[in-house]
Amino acid sequence: xxxxxxxxxxxxxxxxxxxxxxxxxxxxxxxxxxxxxxxxxxxxxxxxxxxxxxxxxxxxxxxxxxxxxxxxxxxxxxxxxxxxxxxxxxxxxxxxxxxxxxxxxxxxxxxxxxxxxxxxxxxxxxxxxxxxxxxxxxxxxxxxxxxxxxxxxxxxxxxxxxxxxxxxxxxxxxxxxxxxxxxxxxxxxxxxxxxxxxxxxxxxxxxxxxxxxxxxxxxxxxxxxxxxxxxxxxxxxxxxxxxxxxxxxxxxxxxxxxxxxxxxxxxxxxxxxxxxxxxxxxxxxxxxxxxxxxxxxxxxxxxxxxxxxxxxxxxxxxxxxxxxxxxxxxxxxxxxxxxxx
Ligand SMILES: Cc1cc2nc3c(=O)[nH]c(=O)nc-3n(C[C@H](O)[C@H](O)[C@H](O)COP(=O)(O)O)c2cc1C
Numbered sequence: 001x002x003x004x005x006x007x008x009x010x011x012x013x014x015x016x017x018x019x020x021x022x023x024x025x026x027x028x029x030x031x032x033x034x035x036x037x038x039x040x041x042x043x044x045x046x047x048x049x050x051x052x053x054x055x056x057x058x059x060x061x062x063x064x065x066x067x068x069x070x071x072x073x074x075x076x077x078x079x080x081x082x083x084x085x086x087x088x089x090x091x092x093x094x095x096x097x098x099x100x101x102x103x104x105x106x107x108x109x110x111x112x113x114x115x116x117x118x119x120x121x122x123x124x125x126x127x128x129x130x131x132x133x134x135x136x137x138x139x140x141x142x143x144x145x146x147x148x149x150x151x152x153x154x155x156x157x158x159x160x161x162x163x164x165x166x167x168x169x170x171x172x173x174x175x176x177x178x179x180x181x182x183x184x185x186x187x188x189x190x191x192x193x194x195x196x197x198x199x200x201x202x203x204x205x206x207x208x209x210x211x212x213x214x215x216x217x218x219x220x221x222x223x224x225x226x227x228x229x230x231x232x233x234x235x236x237x238x239x240x241x242x243x244x245x246x247x248x249x250x251x252x253x254x255x256x257x258x259x260x261x262x263x264x265x266x267x268x269x270x271x272x273x274x275x276x277x278x279x280x281x282x283x284x285x286x287x288x289x290x291x292x293x294x295x296x297x298x299x300x301x302x303x304x305x306x307x308x309x310x311x312x313x314x315x316x317x318x319x320x321x322x323x324x325x326x327x328x329x330x331x332x333x334x335x336x337x338x339x340x341x
Contacts, residue, residue, distance in 0.1 A: 008232060008253045010177075012219060012241030013066040013135070015090070021282075021292035024059045026244070028274050028326035029251040029266065032258050033065050039093050041106070042069035042078035054085045066135070068096065070105040072116075072123035079127035089174070090124055092117070096135040097183035097193040108183035111140045111155075112147040113226035121171035122280035131174035135219075138178060138203045142185035156182050158206055165211055175215040177239050180204050194220075194242075205234040225253050232257075245299040249341040268299055269337040272325055280322045289321035305332045 011018065011026055013036035019166045023035045040053055045067070056063060065087040069075040079090055094117055096107030110117050117134065126130045138161055141154035155161070165176070181197040188196055199221050218231050219239035231238045244251050252266045275296070282289045293313050300306035311333060317324045329337065 007032060007034040007062070008237050008257055010036060010064070010217065010237065010239045010310070011244045011251070012036060012239050013039050013064075013093070014245060015039055017245050017295070019291075019295075020056045020060065022245070022295040024057050024278055025271075025275065025292075025295055026248065026251055027059050028271050029248060029312065030254045031161045031264070032255050032262075033251065034089070036091065037059060037063065037065050037087075039066045039068045039101075039107075042067055042074040045078040045081050046074060047084050050081060051101075051175045054082060055066075056085070058086070061086065062088040064079045064091050064133070066091040066093055067124075068101055068106040069120065070110070072119045075120050076123040076127045079124045083128055086113065087130065089131040089133055090128055091177070092120055092124065092132070092168070093209055094134055095177075095179050095183065096190070097140075097185055097188070098190045100212065108137055108140050109145050109185060111164065111183075112142070112145045112150040114149055114164045118168045118171040121168065121173050125171065133175040133177060134173045135142055135177040137183045138180055138200055139182040140185060141182055143187075145268040146269065147186060155322055158203055158210075161203065161207055162210055165214065169211070169214065173214075175213065177217040177219055177237075178204050178207070180218060180220040201234075208235050213326060223250075225257075228257065235236065245295070249301065264286070266341050267338050268303075268341060269329065271299065271341075272329055272337075276322055276325055279325060280320075283320050283322060293321055293325075297341045300332075300336065303336050308332060 011033055014037045018036055018038050026035055044053060065082055067075065067078055069078065073171065080254060082090065093107050094110040101107035121132055121134060139156035146153050180199045180201050181195055181201065184197055189239065201218065204218045211255060216235045217237040217239050218235045222228060222238055222240050223243040224232065228238050255262050255264065279289050279292060282292055289291065297310050297313055300309045309328065312324060312328050
């Protein structure tokens, strides 16, 4: 089992959210958490602007690259290309219900074809020595996709999920990240697919019991440190998506899970001050500092100053974003800026 870094928490891949700017910001809040890229298709890596898609700041490591693909050969090529970048893990997306993805036999619809997933994992493993992982759901339901593995267009029970594991385990993925809901491939938007199918954590816990040697990471609806502690008594690690993005200060608590002594003393002021040189650097290169700062909108979530912070960041400013940040440091409530997070 290639488990070269023993992380307990990761931040989920999220399109339009977990870009390199968000990951830089997240790394100011947590040093140990594994960060994921947004999903990138193998086609984009092969034919697109690789530097733009794959470059990242070395402070972001450990970072996992998530790839969506439907074809083992293309996937092999994409992983080989990504070898020139210092990613710590390569992850296959088998959980995204989006039509654009699942309609092309990528993402969650792959779950109907576990043999193909196994082939894809093997192909990734032959292209890299890095850990190769897969993110999937506990099941899927579709009125269009059927297969010999899924003759009735759905599976949503532990027996079927175990059969799925047995098949993909032939390729020995280094970790399974499991979103504890089924994906409903038609009729629900991707957003609804993250809320409407009920969470079934027990199914993931029971899978871990059946496959004690598989490294299992649980995902879906996790919002508090207490919940993280509870999940860690059943599975190996926990993946957090929306709560980390909308309330980034949550991430500042994560490192203490490894060792209470390790946690940094962070305040919102230190975070903003640490972000300043990064924003100045983006501005000096003519890059989009507004986009980078948009990922920090939740920094004052549930704190006095939250609406002022959001207003400041969203108001088109006459000066640069770095001047705006300095102004924000002067105008936000000073006690909140200096309170430990
Ligand atoms: C805006 C957004 C974009 C997402 N994009 C991806 C993606 O690119 N790849 C993926 O595997 N999951 C994606 N997801 C799903 C998350 O990785 C995660 O599985 C889901 O949000 C459930 O976790 P949470 O309840 O902690 O947010 C996305 C979720 C959101 C909210």
